[in-house]
Amino acid sequence: MxxxxxxxxxxxxxxxxxxxxxxxxxxxxxxxxxxxxxxxxxxxxxxxxxxKKKQDENxxxxxxxxxxxxxxxxxxxxxxxxxxxxxxxxxxxxxxxxxxxxxxxxxxxxxxxxxxxxxxxxxxxxxxxxxxxxxxxxxxxxxxxxxxxxxxxxxxxxxxxxxxxxxxxxxxxxxxxxxxxxxxxxxxxxxxxxxxxxxxxxxxxxxxxxxxxxxxxxxxxxxxxxxxxxxxxxxxxxxxxxxxxxxxxxxxxxxxxxxxxxxxxxxxxxxxxxxxxxxxxxxxxxxxxxxxxxxxxxNQGAPGKKGHNKLRSMIANTVCRSKEETCFFHFASLMMKNERQFKLKVYPSLGFSLAFPFIFMFNELREKPLSEMASTNSYFSIYFAIMMIPSVVFMLQYSGTYKGAWVFITTPIQEMSSIYKGTLKAFLVKLFLPVYLVLSAVYIGIFTYKVIPDLIIVFISACVYTMLCFKALFNGELPFAESFEVIQQSDGWKVFALIMMIALFAGIHFVSTIWVGGVYIYLILLVGLNFFLWKKGFSQTAEPK
Structure with a gap:
């Protein structure tokens, strides 16, 4: 040694x-x-x-x-x-x-x-x-x-x-x-x-x-x-x-x-x-x-409550379009719930995404009262909530139990895209959506119901952004199939660049508010783009070897 x-x-x-x-x-x-x-x-x-990495590389x-x-x-x-x-x-x-x-x-x-x-x-x-x-x-x-x-x-x-x-x-x-x-x-x-x-x-x-x-x-x-x-x-x-x-x-x-x-x-x-x-x-x-x-x-705790399993099944059947996709939705949900190493690395970013929008609003409140702030565009600070997406999508490639990835070979998978779709949808539902709903409830309370279309735009933008992060960060790897010990730290610049892209989404959204009806036109375009990416974005996914 x-x-x-x-x-x-x-x-x-x-x-x-x-x-x-x-x-x-x-x-x-x-x-x-x-x-x-x-x-x-x-x-x-x-x-x-x-x-190939050298054996002595750190x-x-x-x-x-x-x-x-x-x-x-x-x-x-x-x-x-x-x-x-x-x-x-x-x-x-x-x-x-x-x-x-x-x-x-x-x-x-x-x-x-x-x-x-x-x-x-x-x-x-x-x-x-x-x-x-x-x-x-x-x-x-x-x-x-x-x-x-x-x-x-x-x-x-x-x-x-x-x-x-x-x-x-x-x-x-x-x-x-x-x-x-x-x-x-x-x-x-x-x-x-x-x-x-x-x-x-x-x-x-x-x-x-x-x-x-x-x-x-x-x-x-x-x-x-x-x-x-x-x-x-x-x-x-x-x-x-x-x-x-x-x-x-x-x-x-x-x-x-x-x-x-x-x-x-x-x-x-x-x-x-x-x-x-x-x-x-x-x-x-x-x-x-x-x-x-x-x-x-x-120590192992008691098994989860059946009510939670029923709720997860109901959500999976709603957001997934095939049985294979539903299966991998459940699989990814359980991995994100039970994988302690994954949670230790990912959960702090959830805290940042939850805290940043509130900090921005508190800074605004130092300059103007709450009633005056309600008439401004300060609700755009909710875009800070999607800062978690690049780092979490990047971490979806890794697991502390990566040796169990042989399941991808033994399972008779007809469409490889089902693996990625189920995993990404599980992330959006299990990790992103709770943070987004908490923030949305607060923002509706402050800015009234007029911001609901804008909040919907932010959520659709998050779905589009998730697909863009997937295309940039997944280089053919299967979810949870690599060890945390070989994390590609050199890909950190990609995560940083993707975070900068959030400003582009916020900027286009802001421009759409200038014209009457612009928000709804932008929403329709986003929905179309989101449908296209989730439909065609997995065409080059890898086959298990």
Whole structure:
């Protein structure tokens, strides 16, 4: 096995790990195995992708350039001036938002992994050692992510504000990473303690949605802490800012570099130092409870209620046009319901789609009363709800139980298109439609029944958009037929480009409102386009081999 550079770096801190009761030699060996396995491609079946991946390729490392692009958005805040509290509150708000969402969607499966317990529990290893290996494993990858995101802003900060600013920025980024990992772990510990079996797995997914929404709302609170007065940024102190971590991490710049010795700057700075390390201490104390309750994830809950099955059958018979399509609608619905890895990666995007439209409306309400907003076109913010579609359609190719894809060969399928139609319709009904209906009910309450035609246009646009995402992201692969470990991170640019396409749908819709009857003409054209795409869009789908 390779002796990774990250492990050589950790060797310098082996004494620190030993002081916390962690067997460093054993932890290092576990990490070495985990990092080696991360580089090995698990063989997949039924993949139609002709591009061969090398065995030692790490797809996560290859995807880091995308985070480097995101990091470019931080540069203006670094260069903005010398109002460090404002600049770094926004900077840390963005950094923590991106890292936390990646933690929730990509690394929760590592934190909640119980597969290695059967091997490690038979060895004379302390629970602290096993949990430390799990945390360090995640932290290594998050450090790569953070480095890619902030490498250029760090360099800019060095030349713009000097070495002291750069060093403080670097130290705080390391503390932020540890803080995010530990806080997420403690949240999962609380959920593991309170729930059991299938209900526990569902609650973890609900917590992911809530965390995603909380991140968005928290980011809004960071922005609300500042007001622009005569082109100058003024900090508006409020009691709730003591619960906003980005403000904590921005305060040391004002205190140490600008000499602002006010009570609030010192208090925020102390929170930035004490809370992360206190959370680490709390997590270490909770490790035994975490290990005991983690086993609950392997428990099976009671079977689903028959009423739910009848409702699903009724919906399937309504939206599907053949028995084969109905069959794969049920199959995809069950996969999306029971596939824990799929839900861990997809559900945070549902939270974003639900939260973004509300955040937009709240921003509008700051400028005008609700009665005045009802007469505007602010209902176009519901287009934010379809931002989830590209990422979810992309993830429909993958599964933690991908080896079961032999079912596509053994099943006497007459039309391959039935597989894709059933899967995409299951996604629209099971994941997109609930979010859309909740938002629609709120929008009708605010903008009255006059927006119903526009809401129908948004839904038909979502159906058309789903087909466009399918054509762009499915390269002949069958649904749920590939391992999550070989996700094509290089296709991330396609997802980003497809998200940009949402503006095109919103723009055409907006233009249609200018003319009398334009909305209804656009609706008719959309219905025709949707019918054509769902009728002819599967003509080149792959045959199982």
């Amino acid at each position: 390779s002796d990774f550079k990250t492990l050589k770096f950790l060797d310098k801190f082996n004494g620190l790990f030993e002081r916390f009761g962690i067997d460093y030699v054993a932890m290092r060996r576990i990490l070495q195995v985990k990092l080696t396995m991360d580089q090995r491609r698990v063989p997949t079946i039924f993949t139609q992708n002709t591009a 797809q996560f490392i290859k995807s880091l350039w995308i985070y480097g692009l995101f990091g470019l958005f931080l540069i203006p805040f670094i260069l903005l001036g010398d109002n460090y509290l404002f600049q770094m509150s926004i900077t840390f708000g963005v950094v923590m938002f991106i890292i936390m969402t990646s933690m929730i969607s990509d690394f929760s499966t590592v934190l909640l992994d119980i597969r290695d317990k059967m091997i490690l529990q038979t060895k004379p290893l302390g629970k602290r050692t096993v949990n430390a290996a799990r945390i360090i494993h995640i932290t290594i990858y998050m450090s790569f992510l953070t480095g890619s995101l902030t490498a250029i802003p760090l360099a800019v900060s060095l030349f713009r504000h000097g070495f002291s600013f750069f060093l403080l920025f670097l130290i705080e980024l390391m503390v932020v990473n540890l803080f995010i990992v530990v806080i997420t772990a403690i949240s999962y510990i609380a959920i593991l303690k309170l729930f059991d079996g299938e209900k526990l797995k569902d609650m973890i997914n609900y917590v992911q949605i809530l965390l995603s929404i909380a991140l968005l709302i928290g980011y809004q609170f960071v922005a609300r802490s500042f007001e622009f007065v005569d082109l100058d940024v003024v900090f508006q102190l409020q009691w709730w800012q003591f619960f906003i971590p980005p403000v904590w991490f921005a305060a040391p710049y004002e205190w140490l570099l600008h000499g602002n010795n006010s009570f609030y700057m010192i208090a925020f700075s102390i929170l930035a130092l004490v809370v992360p390390f206190l959370s680490i201490f709390v997590y270490i104390k909770l490790i035994p409870s975490f290990e005991r309750n983690l086993q609950k994830l392997s």
